[in-house]
Amino acid sequence: MTVADLHADHCGDKPDCKHGRGGCDDCKVRLFSVCAALEPDELEEMGHISQVKNFPAKTMLFDQGAQAGAVFNVTEGVVRLYKSLPDGRRQIVGFALPGDFLGLALMDRYGVAAEAVSPTRVCRFSRSTFLSFVDGKPHLLRRLHEFAGHELSLAQDQMLLLGRRNADEKVAAFLLNLQARYARIGAKSVTVPLPMSRQDIADYLGLTIETVSRTLTKLAKEKALVVVPDGVRLLSIDRLDNLAAA
Amino acid sequence: MTVADLHADHCGDKPDCKHGRGGCDDCKVRLFSVCAALEPDELEEMGHISQVKNFPAKTMLFDQGAQAGAVFNVTEGVVRLYKSLPDGRRQIVGFALPGDFLGLALMDRYGVAAEAVSPTRVCRFSRSTFLSFVDGKPHLLRRLHEFAGHELSLAQDQMLLLGRRNADEKVAAFLLNLQARYARIGAKSVTVPLPMSRQDIADYLGLTIETVSRTLTKLAKEKALVVVPDGVRLLSIDRLDNLAAA
DNA sequence: CGGTAAGTTGAATATTGTCAACTACCGTGG
DNA sequence: CCACGGTAGTTGACAATATTCAACTTACCG
Numbered sequence: 001m002t003v004a005d006l007h008a009d010h011c012g013d014k015p016d017c018k019h020g021r022g023g024c025d026d027c028k029v030r031l032f033s034v035c036a037a038l039e040p041d042e043l044e045e046m047g048h049i050s051q052v053k054n055f056p057a058k059t060m061l062f063d064q065g066a067q068a069g070a071v072f073n074v075t076e077g078v079v080r081l082y083k084s085l086p087d088g089r090r091q092i093v094g095f096a097l098p099g100d101f102l103g104l105a106l107m108d109r110y111g112v113a114a115e116a117v118s119p120t121r122v123c124r125f126s127r128s129t130f131l132s133f134v135d136g137k138p139h140l141l142r143r144l145h146e147f148a149g150h151e152l153s154l155a156q157d158q159m160l161l162l163g164r165r166n167a168d169e170k171v172a173a174f175l176l177n178l179q180a181r182y183a184r185i186g187a188k189s190v191t192v193p194l195p196m197s198r199q200d201i202a203d204y205l206g207l208t209i210e211t212v213s214r215t216l217t218k219l220a221k222e223k224a225l226v227v228v229p230d231g232v233r234l235l236s237i238d239r240l241d242n243l244a245a246a
Numbered sequence: 247m248t249v250a251d252l253h254a255d256h257c258g259d260k261p262d263c264k265h266g267r268g269g270c271d272d273c274k275v276r277l278f279s280v281c282a283a284l285e286p287d288e289l290e291e292m293g294h295i296s297q298v299k300n301f302p303a304k305t306m307l308f309d310q311g312a313q314a315g316a317v318f319n320v321t322e323g324v325v326r327l328y329k330s331l332p333d334g335r336r337q338i339v340g341f342a343l344p345g346d347f348l349g350l351a352l353m354d355r356y357g358v359a360a361e362a363v364s365p366t367r368v369c370r371f372s373r374s375t376f377l378s379f380v381d382g383k384p385h386l387l388r389r390l391h392e393f394a395g396h397e398l399s400l401a402q403d404q405m406l407l408l409g410r411r412n413a414d415e416k417v418a419a420f421l422l423n424l425q426a427r428y429a430r431i432g433a434k435s436v437t438v439p440l441p442m443s444r445q446d447i448a449d450y451l452g453l454t455i456e457t458v459s460r461t462l463t464k465l466a467k468e469k470a471l472v473v474v475p476d477g478v479r480l481l482s483i484d485r486l487d488n489l490a491a492a
Numbered sequence: 493c494g495g496t497a498a499g500t501t502g503a504a505t506a507t508t509g510t511c512a513a514c515t516a517c518c519g520t521g522g
Numbered sequence: 523c524c525a526c527g528g529t530a531g532t533t534g535a536c537a538a539t540a541t542t543c544a545a546c547t548t549a550c551c552g
Contacts, residue, residue: 083405085411085491086491091410093405104395104398105391105392105395105398105399106391106395107395107399111398111402112402138382138387141384141388142387145352145391145394148391148398149350149394150351152350152357153351153353153357155398155402156329156339156357156358158405159329159339159405159408160337160339162452163451163452164337164452165331166507167508197531198531199530203409203410205409206408207509208508208509208510209531209532210531210532210533211508211509212531213533214508214532214533217533245332443499444498444500453540454540454541454542455498455499456499456501456540456541457539457541459499460500460540462500463501
């Protein structure tokens with residue numbers, strides 16, 4: 001897993017394109033994903049019921065409120081998960097990175113919409129097939145539940161951020177958080193790629209695009225970071241940590 | 247289940263007081279709680295491993311970050327779940343009502359703190375005992391996972407509220423939400439009890455106590471509601487719905 | 493009663509949002 | 523290869539919403 005995997009190479013612009021190569025055995029995210037709970041024979045079966053699929057940037061994986069026909073395991077790329085108000089205001093509730101599972105709740109409708117931020121590759125499972133697969137595999141269900149618990153915990157952190165932190169703190173926490181998540185999947189670096197737009201960041205942090213931009217400029221002036229193309233380089237983790245202080 | 251059950255009668259001020267009476271059979275929240283997934287014999291066993299416990303208002307059930315020694319099923323009362331920043335800022339991430347389960351994630355540490363808002367009664371389970379109990383009962387684990395998925399969905403709604411709604415919309419959504427939750431547990435009424443303080447409401451909505459107060463006054467002036475002791479009476483659901491518009 | 497905690501209201505302030513102009517970047521096509 | 527057009531991002535001036543600080547009222551409990 002490298003920073004390069006934040007962008008899946010894809011076959012032209014076709015949203016689906018099955019690659020013959022690569023089963024679950026050499027899947028780069030297997031150990032971070034729900035699949036790590038599986039025995040070798042189960043993993044084999046998992047490979048049979050899944051379908052590799054590519055989504056170019058800006059394409060939608062599924063829409064909020066739609067019948068949940070499938071669940072997904074992200075293997076490459078970045079996905080934004082969001083909710084919208086009727087008047088167009090948008091709140092991004094999370095960015096899914098390689099290893100993340102979409103449709104964790106296993107509910108019959110999607111609670112959020114999902115769009116590829118960068119070219120994305122996923123393992124796709126029909127929801128009903130996946131449900132049958134899970135049935136009778138309590139260890140997999142336990143793993144899914146662990147993931148859900150983790151998601152819930154992240155959501156609660158984000159509530160604290162949205163409700164009680166100012167713009168500086170929000171941006172600092174966001175960058176450190178993203179850095180930590182990249183590190184977990186093996187892309188440890190002080191240069192944090194930001195494949196998502198300023199608007200995405202704003203909609204994630206409950207700010208406007210202008211405030212995000214100003215805050216980054218301010219942090220750059222303070223020598224806490226440098227804005228680079230499609231990312232930031234963190235200069236003073238201390239300074240940022242201090243702002244983000246959990 | 248009535249509005250009265252939002253306050254548990256309790257034995258003096260002792261935080262623990264086992265009532266001999268009442269097993270799971272005549273539990274008022276059984277059908278709303280995780281227990282509804284259980285077979286009669288399992289329910290019987292559940293009764294044996296649980297302990298009824300009372301928490302007077304303002305007492306803490308558990309603290310953020312503490313070793314998760316127990317999980318709880320709330321049967322009466324209201325509990326606030328919150329996270330705090332080092333400087334004292336607080337974000338309430340949810341209010342638990344009768345039927346709600348605390349410690350759903352089954353993680354080894356509590357991610358949030360929990361305090362009784364009103365006198366509260368719970369079924370308490372040692373976490374390890376509960377884990378053993380769940381082990382080998384996939385239908386119960388499924389039920390817990392459903393609850394977790396629901397919690398996650400609520401958390402995402404709350405993110406949208408915190409990040410993208412103004413004060414009026416926040417308060418209106420909060421009141422309607424609470425009314426709907428009371429209705430689900432059988433306390434349907436246009437008079438919405440507010441056992442929690444204005445500070446609690448503010449910390450839940452990402453506002454200050456003054457803004458909450460002003461907003462309620464404003465909505466009262468608009469004849470959308472009337473502020474009554476320990477609650478509000480909703481006069482114009484339409485007007486509030488319009489503000490809260492999901 | 494008297495004292496404390498909770499809630500309301502007002503005036504001033506501040507942070508963030510809005511609107512608008514401007515700049516940088518990137519791919520396309522002449 | 524450079525010009526063009528479009529998108530994304532930055533910056534500035536001003537406005538608005540919510541916060542802060544403070545006074546005051548009300549309700550509650552001993």
